[in-house]
Amino acid sequence: MTKEFQASTVSELNSVCQYLRQLSETEKIILFSGEMGAGKTTLIKEFCLHLGVSDEVSSPTFSLVNEYQSEVGPVYHFDLYRIRSEEELYDIGYEDYFFSGYLCLVEWPEMAVSLIPNKHISVAIKAWNNRRKIIITE
16 A cells, blocks of 8 residues: 655644554554655654654664664664665664564665565655655555
């Protein structure tokens, strides 16, 4: 199933986050793709607010993964942009995160396609003229 959103205002972004929260009750891996600057981290920050995360949410570009506490348990936020090989994910024990049963939010999943579980939600963000189209596929 695919659902599209136009998200240029906070209320439109809230609708996206509410929908993702519903989906995340059953699917724990959410992949965020889009060009640099499309708004992946911005959407993740807003989504984390909807999950009750009180920690500062920032892109884990250099650490690969950040952990936040939320109303639904731990939330793991990955940024795979800078990985050079899938071995780096093995080194951090990615399986412990992906198969933990807790929410994993993954930016730049195309950097590790073969390691992504088959069951996941895909969020594609396309930006143009200060507008964003967000396409969510289950």
